[in-house]
Amino acid sequence: MALDKYMKIRLNSLPPATAIPFDLFVSIGGRHVHYLRAGDKIAAQKIVKFESKAPESFYILAAERINYQKFVHDGLLSDKLDIKQKALILRESTMVLVEELFERPDIETAMSDARQVVEDFVAFMDSDASAMANLIGLSSHDFYTYNHSLDVSVYSLGLGTAVGFKGAELRELGLGGLFHDIGKRYIPLDIICKNGPLDDLEWGEMQKHPQYGLMILNEHQTPENIKACAFEHHESMAGNGYPQQLTAAEIHPMARVVSVADTYDALTTKRSYNDPMKPTDAIALMSGKLNGRYDPEVMRALLAIFEKLKNAA
Ligand SMILES: [Fe+2]
Ligand SMILES: [Fe+2]
Numbered sequence: 001m002a003l004d005k006y007m008k009i010r011l012n013s014l015p016p017a018t019a020i021p022f023d024l025f026v027s028i029g030g031r032h033v034h035y036l037r038a039g040d041k042i043a044a045q046k047i048v049k050f051e052s053k054a055p056e057s058f059y060i061l062a063a064e065r066i067n068y069q070k071f072v073h074d075g076l077l078s079d080k081l082d083i084k085q086k087a088l089i090l091r092e093s094t095m096v097l098v099e100e101l102f103e104r105p106d107i108e109t110a111m112s113d114a115r116q117v118v119e120d121f122v123a124f125m126d127s128d129a130s131a132m133a134n135l136i137g138l139s140s141h142d143f144y145t146y147n148h149s150l151d152v153s154v155y156s157l158g159l160g161t162a163v164g165f166k167g168a169e170l171r172e173l174g175l176g177g178l179f180h181d182i183g184k185r186y187i188p189l190d191i192i193c194k195n196g197p198l199d200d201l202e203w204g205e206m207q208k209h210p211q212y213g214l215m216i217l218n219e220h221q222t223p224e225n226i227k228a229c230a231f232e233h234h235e236s237m238a239g240n241g242y243p244q245q246l247t248a249a250e251i252h253p254m255a256r257v258v259s260v261a262d263t264y265d266a267l268t269t270k271r272s273y274n275d276p277m278k279p280t281d282a283i284a285l286m287s288g289k290l291n292g293r294y295d296p297e298v299m300r301a302l303l304a305i306f307e308k309l310k311n312a313a
Helices: 062-077 083-103 108-127 131-137 145-162 167-179 182-186 200-206 209-219 224-232 253-267 279-287 296-312
Strands: 006-010 024-028 031-036 057-061
Touching (some): 006 062, 006 083, 057 062, 062 083, 083 145, 108 145, 131 296, 145 296, 167 224, 167 253, 209 224, 224 253
Antiparallel strands (some): 024 031
């Protein structure tokens, strides 16, 4: 397959008021035209507001991918930017990667770039007590698989740290969160985007995404820990999950973390057919009516993190 000449990026992933070291393009009528020459700055009034419903897409030459990533990375290390600006840059640059994971036929590059993203998440979250609140606070709170994957990764890193994961294992957990729903690549879009609850047939199809996820990750020589997050994140400690109906001790410790992150994010995020729950209500539901499904130690960590987020807000 021919390699794409251009790579999509988001304008808000570029540090503001800084000379951009590569050409920027916009797509007009299917053609890529110059928007900004390398070395120019973007005028402040042209920065697309994050709140904008449909942020315009910008492009760089695909050959500039590494330069772009370095530029974003340097922005994250800069002391000229505050934590909110850095959170926005990190989130917006990651969203491009997550889009690639779900939309492009070739995901090899995005999968290997994801390692650096998780590294940046870990460094960012270590840098400031309010970092996680800032990263999550920027979520649009609409349930798009992209936003969701990113949030589950961030929550998994927070929960994972609280229950004792560190080093290489913590990074794998972050990747497990980012990739947990990657099997949805194979679920028809009309099921993913359905404006209402799924019928039995559609639900049966949707429940195949953990197997599809395992298949995809198997094709890309992924560590076992990460595969377990994709394959087991819908298992339940009570034994009534899917696809394998594993019981408590059989569920991989990382999948238990991703499971809590996944449910909490899904409950507190707006979907087209129902309103988001308040964090307190989501936690009450998970430890009340859904009691027994989740690892109690991870639930305690969730409660602690929620308190921290509340105080940081
Ligand atoms: Fe899932
Ligand atoms: Fe999910």
